[in-house]
Amino acid sequence: MAEIPVLENILKANEELANQVRRRLTAAGVVAFNFIGSPGAGKTALLERTIPVLRADFRIAVIEADCATSRDAQRVQALNVAVIQINTGKGCHVPAHLILQALDGFALDETDLLFIENVGNLVCPSELDIGETAKIAVLSTAEGDDKPQKYPMLFRQCHAVVLNKIDLIPHTDFALERFESDLRAINTQVPLFAVSCRTNEGIAVWVEWLRNRFPPARLR
Amino acid sequence: MAEIPVLENILKANEELANQVRRRLTAAGVVAFNFIGSPGAGKTALLERTIPVLRADFRIAVIEADCATSRDAQRVQALNVAVIQINTGKGCHVPAHLILQALDGFALDETDLLFIENVGNLVCPSELDIGETAKIAVLSTAEGDDKPQKYPMLFRQCHAVVLNKIDLIPHTDFALERFESDLRAINTQVPLFAVSCRTNEGIAVWVEWLRNRFPPARLR
Numbered sequence: 001m002a003e004i005p006v007l008e009n010i011l012k013a014n015e016e017l018a019n020q021v022r023r024r025l026t027a028a029g030v031v032a033f034n035f036i037g038s039p040g041a042g043k044t045a046l047l048e049r050t051i052p053v054l055r056a057d058f059r060i061a062v063i064e065a066d067c068a069t070s071r072d073a074q075r076v077q078a079l080n081v082a083v084i085q086i087n088t089g090k091g092c093h094v095p096a097h098l099i100l101q102a103l104d105g106f107a108l109d110e111t112d113l114l115f116i117e118n119v120g121n122l123v124c125p126s127e128l129d130i131g132e133t134a135k136i137a138v139l140s141t142a143e144g145d146d147k148p149q150k151y152p153m154l155f156r157q158c159h160a161v162v163l164n165k166i167d168l169i170p171h172t173d174f175a176l177e178r179f180e181s182d183l184r185a186i187n188t189q190v191p192l193f194a195v196s197c198r199t200n201e202g203i204a205v206w207v208e209w210l211r212n213r214f215p216p217a218r219l220r
Numbered sequence: 221m222a223e224i225p226v227l228e229n230i231l232k233a234n235e236e237l238a239n240q241v242r243r244r245l246t247a248a249g250v251v252a253f254n255f256i257g258s259p260g261a262g263k264t265a266l267l268e269r270t271i272p273v274l275r276a277d278f279r280i281a282v283i284e285a286d287c288a289t290s291r292d293a294q295r296v297q298a299l300n301v302a303v304i305q306i307n308t309g310k311g312c313h314v315p316a317h318l319i320l321q322a323l324d325g326f327a328l329d330e331t332d333l334l335f336i337e338n339v340g341n342l343v344c345p346s347e348l349d350i351g352e353t354a355k356i357a358v359l360s361t362a363e364g365d366d367k368p369q370k371y372p373m374l375f376r377q378c379h380a381v382v383l384n385k386i387d388l389i390p391h392t393d394f395a396l397e398r399f400e401s402d403l404r405a406i407n408t409q410v411p412l413f414a415v416s417c418r419t420n421e422g423i424a425v426w427v428e429w430l431r432n433r434f435p436p437a438r439l440r
Contacts, residue, residue: 038258039342039371040363067343069370090373092312092343120371122259123287123312123341142362142388143260150286151259151340153310168362171391173418198393 014128017096021103021131028108029217030061032116033210034130036154037138039120042164044072045197046138047115051079053207058112058216063102065094065119072117082106093125094118100131112216122147126154133214134159141165142172145179148186155186159213160193162206167196234348237316241323241351248328249437250281252336253430254350256374257358259340262384264292265417266358267335271299273427278332278436283322285314285339292337302326313345314338320351332436342367346374353434354379361385362392365399368406375406379433380413382426387416 025032035043044064051060062083064072073085084102086094099116106114116132118125126135137158139147142165148155155161161183169176176194183192191209195202245252255263264284271280282303284292293305304322306314319336326334336352338345346355357378359367362385368375375381381403389396396414403412411429415422 038260038340038363039367040258040360066370068372069366071366071370090343090347092341119343120258121312121341121343123310123339124344127310140260140362142360142385143258146289146291147259150289150291152288165362168388168391171388 011128014096017100018129018131021096021099024100024103024108025114025131025133028111030108030111030114031134031214031216032114032132033214034125034132034135035115035117035138036122036125036135036158037120038122038140038143041120041138041140041143042197043117043120043138044075046162046164046195047076047117048079049195049197049200049203050207050210051076051081051115053203054113054211055079055081057211057219059110061106061111061114063094063099063114063116065098065117067091067119082111088119092119092121092123093128094130095128096130112218113214122151122154126151126157137161139163141168141174141179145174145176146182148179148183152186155183155190158187158190160191160206160209163192163194164197166194166201167199231348234316237320238349238351241316241319244320244323244328245334245351245353248331250328250331250334251354251434251436252334252352253434254345254352254355255335255337255358256342256345256355256378257340258342258360258363261340261358261360261363262417263337263340263358264295266382266384266415267296267337268299269415269417269420269423270427270430271296271301271335273423274333274431275299275301277431277439279330281326281328281331281334283314283319283334283336285318285337287311287339302331308339312339312341312343313348314350315348316350332438333434342371342374346371346377357381359383361388361394361399365394365396366402368399368403372406375403375410378407378410380411380426380429383412383414384417386414386421387419
């Protein structure tokens with residue numbers, strides 16, 4: 001299989017760039033979150049609920065990554081935070097070198113939290129380091145309660161799981177106990193937050209955890 | 221960028237294997253469908269609704285691709301059709317060489333239709349030829365009505381779009397007109413089937429189209 005060493009080279013090059021991202025963020029005292037989930041899991045909606053709660057205490061920047069359009073950046077811009085849209089074209093994830101470029105667009109020394117919304121994809125972004133402090137898995141109840149074991153990579157590695165659209169549970173076959181037992185078979189310890197970005201249910205608990213678990217350098 | 225020529229080599233190698241798949245299927249008179257969509261869009265549920273309607277007239281085989289588990293194959297096996305599960309591990313799509321191997325597991329000369337359910341992913345599988353006759357895009361209303369333009373590759377290339385979970389529309393912000401206008405900006409002609417695999421709404425129209433548009437060689 002001739003492609004394996006080459007793939008390793010690409011991953012190694014990305015890792016070096018991810019380390020550059022990490023060094024710049026650490027030097028500036030920025031905590032960075034990499035939000036990963038399928039298209040439509042509600043990653044942007046989660047930012048729309050999370051940012052207004054944190055904005056009073058933290059200086060926030062956002063990177064939006066999508067194959068095409070700047071729709072998500074436009075939604076986030078309405079929250080009055082610094083936002084940069086990355087379009088990956090055919091790319092199924094955002095690589096570290098694009099994050100590194102995007103950092104030039106922010107006043108990092110005046111930033112506490114950086115939220116990065118990855119391309120909608122439960123598979124590819126989970127393996128790729130982009131210099132983030134923590135990976136946050138976002139999943140919608142409409143995707144079904146059997147996803148952790150079918151797509152284990154992300155659920156093994158993430159620092160938190162946000163289960164969105166719990167308001168839809170009564171209209172689907174989703175069973176929270178099945179989801180939890182599926183998740184625990186992969187990851188016994190990761191915090192699970194059941195939320196509805198539509199009704200705001202569960203958002204306060206999730207944001208409180210984020211605030212306490214990952215305080216920016218300025219507040220430590 | 222050292223990786224570009226290498227990536228081209230990988231794609232070229234895949235293309236050659238896809239052509240081998242296509243030649244074997246054509247020789248045996250098999251029509252093959254590549255179902256592509258996010259995790260939880262309802263690809264397996266669509267097969268569970270489609271296969272029972274077609275089984276009386278067609279000899280059906282199924283390939284299920286997932287990163288891990290054989291859950292989908294188990295669900296399809298309950299329909300009494302030949303099924304093979306492929307686990308791609310960290311792989312974000314099923315490549316042609318795994319399809320080629322899987323074909324050895326079927327009596328192709330006694331098969332009319334081959335349904336291939338790709339790994340749940342709206343991005344990566346859309347560019348990769350696996351020797352299929354047609355690509356079918358599957359999307360759930362819970363994913364939102366803005367997906368065609370955000371993930372245009374699949375919607376540009378597919379032979380049909382199946383919009384699943386229309387029973388959830390009253391409980392979401394999904395607007396069918398917005399989805400259609402978003403889709404038409406990318407692809408003016410592709411047939412759109414609005415269905416609910418939960419209630420069976422729209423399934424008959426979709427299956428009738430499939431039957432007439434892609435008759436297997438034996439019935440032409």
